[in-house]
Structure formats: C-alpha cells, structure tokens
Amino acid sequence: MTPRKKFQGLVAATITPMTPDGQINLSVIGQYVDYLVSQQNIRSVFVNGTTGEGLSLSTQERKQLAEEWVCQGKDKLDHVIIHVGALSLPESQELARHAAAIGASAIAVIAPFFFKPTNKDVLIAFLQKVASEAPAVPFYYYHIPALTGVKIRVEELLDGIKEQIPTFQGVKFSDTDLLDLAQCINKNEGEQFAFLYGVDEQLLSALAVGADGAVGSTYNYLGQKTNLMLQALAKPDLALARKYQFLTGEFLNFVIKLGFGVAQTKAVMTLVSGIPMGPPRLPLVDASEEFITKVKAKLESIVWPDGN
Numbered sequence: 682m683t684p685r686k687k688f689q690g691l692v693a694a695t696i697t698p699m700t701p702d703g704q705i706n707l708s709v710i711g712q713y714v715d716y717l718v719s720q721q722n723i724r725s726v727f728v729n730g731t732t733g734e735g736l737s738l739s740t741q742e743r744k745q746l747a748e749e750w751v752c753q754g755k756d757k758l759d760h761v762i763i764h765v766g767a768l769s770l771p772e773s774q775e776l777a778r779h780a781a782a783i784g785a786s787a788i789a790v791i792a793p794f795f796f797k798p799t800n801k802d803v804l805i806a807f808l809q810k811v812a813s814e815a816p817a818v819p820f821y822y823y824h825i826p827a828l829t830g831v832k833i834r835v836e837e838l839l840d841g842i843k844e845q846i847p848t849f850q851g852v853k854f855s856d857t858d859l860l861d862l863a864q865c866i867n868k869n870e871g872e873q874f875a876f877l878y879g880v881d882e883q884l885l886s887a888l889a890v891g892a893d894g895a896v897g898s899t900y901n902y903l904g905q906k907t908n909l910m911l912q913a914l915a916k917p918d919l920a921l922a923r924k925y926q927f928l929t930g931e932f933l934n935f936v937i938k939l940g941f942g943v944a945q946t947k948a949v950m951t952l953v954s955g956i957p958m959g960p961p962r963l964p965l966v967d968a969s970e971e972f973i974t975k976v977k978a979k980l981e982s983i984v985w986p987d988g989n
Contacts, residue, residue, distance in 0.1 A: 688851065688875035691904055691911070692725040692762065692896040693717055694732035696943075696950050697746060699959035705742050709956050711753045716954050718757055721904030725760035726750060727789065727853070731828065732898040732943055735764050736791075737962045740772055744779050751783050759786075762896075766791035766823060770807065774814045781815035788812075789821040789853055794829035801837050805845055812846045819850035825879065826856055836864040843872065853896050855879030859886060866891035881907075882933045885926040888914060898946050902953040903929060909987055924986050935979050939972055948973050953980070 698706040698713070717723040728750045729735035729743050738746070747763045754761050763785040765776035773790060780788045790811050798804035812820040826832050835852055842849050851874045854862050866876055878887035881897040884907070900907055910925035936945060947958040948968035960967050 688760065688877065688893060690725065690894045691723055691900045691907055692727050692760065692877060692894065693721070693723045693900040693904060694727045694730050694879075694896050694898045695750065696898070696901060696947055696958050697729075697733045697735075697738065698957065699962065701959060703960060703962055705738070705746060706957075706959060707745060707749045710746075710749045712956055713954075714750075714753045714757055716956060717901070717904065720954070721900065721902070722908045723900055723904040724758050725762070725786075726754065726758060727762045727764065727896045730764040730789070730791075730823065730853075730896075731825065731855075732901075732946060733764070734943060734962055734965070736767070737965075740767075740775065743776060747776075747780055747785065748783050751785060761785055762787045762789055762821065764789045764791065764823060765811065766793075768793050768795050770810055773811045777811050777814040777818075781818045785818060787819040787821055787850060788815055789823045791823040791825060792829045792831035792833075794831060797829070797831050798833070801833055801840075804831070804833055804838065805842060809846050812848050816848065818848060820846055820848040821851050821853055821875075821877075822849075823853045824856055825853075834858075834861050836861050836868065839865055839869055839874070849874075851875035851877065851893075853877050853879055854887075854892070855896075857883060859883070859890060862887060862892065863890040882926075882930045884929075885910065885914070885922055898943075899929065899933070901946075901950050903932075906985055906987075909985075921986060928983055928985060932979060932983060936972075936976060939975060944968050945972060945976075949976055952977060 698709045700706045751761050763780040765788045767773040824835050875893045878892040878895045881899040884895050910922050913921035944961040944965045945968045951958045
C-alpha cells in the first residue's frame with residue numbers, strides 16, 4: 682500500500698439533519714458543507730458517528746448520508762471519514778463496502794456494544810472482518826468506552842495490529858484516559874498512525890502529549906475558535922491557546938450542567954449556523970426552548986481573544 686500523509690487537524694463530527702417528522706434531510710448537506718468550510722475553517726468530516734446518531738439510523742439512511750457528504754464535499758472537503766460500525770457484523774461489512782465504492786477518504790468502526798468483545802483478540806477479529814471489505818481504504822478504530830462499555834485499552838489493542846489489519850491508520854480516541862493515549866503515541870512513534878482526540882474540552886491536553894488532531898461535535902460551531910487555539914499552540918503561545926481552551930470549557934461546562942447531548946448539539950448548531958438540523962430520533966428528545974434561550978445568552982456573553 683502506498684504510504685499516506687499522516688492525518689492532522691480538526692474534523693467535524695457531523696450532525697444528521699432531519700425533517701420535523703423525523704426523516705433524514707439530505708437537502709441541507711450542501712449548505713452544511715459550505716458553512717463548515719467558509720465559517721468554521723473545517724475541511725474534514727466524520728459522518729454517521731455518535732453526533733450523527735449513526736446507530737439510530739437504518740442501513741439505507743446511513744448509505745444515503747454517506748453518499749451525500751461525499752458528493753457535496755467533492756473539491757471542497759479534504760477528508761470524508763465514514764463511520765461504518767454496527768452491532769451486526771454483516772451490516773458493518775456492507776457499509777464498509779459501500780463507503781469504499783463511493784470514494785470515502787477513510788472508514789471507522791466502533792466496538793460492538795451489546796454482545797461485547799471480551800478481549801483484544803476478539804475485538805481485532807471483528808475489526809479485521811470489517812476492514813477487509815474495504816482493502817484500499819484507510820481504517821480507524823473508534824474508541825468511546827463511556828458509550829460502548831468496552832474498556833480494552835488502546836495501547837494493548839495497537840500491539841501488532843498492522844499485521845492483522847494492513848489498512849489500519851489510527852484511532853478516534855474519545856476517552857479522558859490521557860495515560861492510555863500518551864502510551865499509544867509513545868509506543869508507536871515509528872508508525873504513521875494518526876491519533877484524533879474526541880473529548881473537545883480536553884483537546885489542548887491531548888495535543889500536549891502528541892495527538893495529531895481531533896474529531897468532535899463542537900467543531901461544527903466552534904471550529905474557527907478551535908483552529909485559532911491550534912494556531913496559538915503552534916507559535917507557540919501557550920497562554921493564548923489556554924484562553925481558547927478555557928472558554929470552550931466554560932461553554933461546555935455551562936451546557937453540561939443544563940443537560941447536554943446529541944439533541945442539544947442539534948439545537949446549538951441550528952442556533953449558530955441558521956441551518957435547520959431538526960429533531961433527534963427517539964429515544965432522544967428535543968432540546969427545550971429554555972435550553973436554547975440560555976445557550977444563546979451564554980454564547981453572546983463569551984469574549985474570545987480574537988475579539989469576536
């Protein structure tokens with residue numbers, strides 16, 4: 682396989698727009714792409730993940746969304762990563778084949794979480810069965826133990842993984858265990874693995890131990906501010922970078938206390954972008970009007986270092 686340039690930078694974990702009656706709304710994806718590029722300086726996306734309610738969508742819906750993001754992102758987005766994980770191995774394999782056929786930049790797979798893999802070897806066997814269906818497409822493991830309950834440490838998982846999954850390219854690391862992340866990075870310096878961090882309020886800490894970039898929901902509406910944080914860190918101006926991270930944390934701390942999840946993320950994105958994201962799919966329920974009012978006031982009260 683031809684060596685690829687190591688992935689870096691911010692990736693928006695995309696929201697799945699829905700109509701008021703709960704159907705996926707493909708008609709706004711083009712507008713969504715343009716908004717990310719022009720307003721948030723974001724040129725890579727992670728489709729059908731947690732933020733996108735991927736596991737609440739049918740296989741057909743997931744395929745339609747993947748196709749639309751690849752189509753609308755052509756010549757505008759640098760990377761369209763499609764999450765193809767599912768509880769059913771054949772379904773995940775079908776989604777992997779589809780992602781390869783439509784020209785996705787990469788695929789990612791979450792650990793199955795109803796019947797859970799009990800050890801590293803079982804998890805790798807599952808991942809390998811999916812990755813082998815898209816043998817020319819870079820493969821990422823999506824690590825999110827708070828939701829899957831699969832606690833297998835990534836440091837352990839990566840030992841020898843390239844021999845079993847030749848397309849393995851890296852990890853979407855959505856966990857607060859920075860020790861595990863740091864050991865992954867330290868022990869795999871000779872590899873071209875990309876470690877994309879997924880806990881937005883702790884990104885600066887992850888970058889300090891060597892994360893290459895990030896996948897997150899806040900980059901949909903705070904991507905431009907987070908990019909300024911990355912620029913400050915690169916100067917290096919750690920004090921300025923901290924200011925951006927602290928303000929992102931201040932906002933997230935505020936909304937978490939109100940009750941914050943995928944449904945509320947949809948409401949925030951609608952508020953900030955003006956693009957209607959619609960309701961979430963049950964069992965998630967709409968954000969309240971009170972939540973939206975409080976969030977609007979909070980966002981308007983934050984004074985960012987760049988003055989906007």
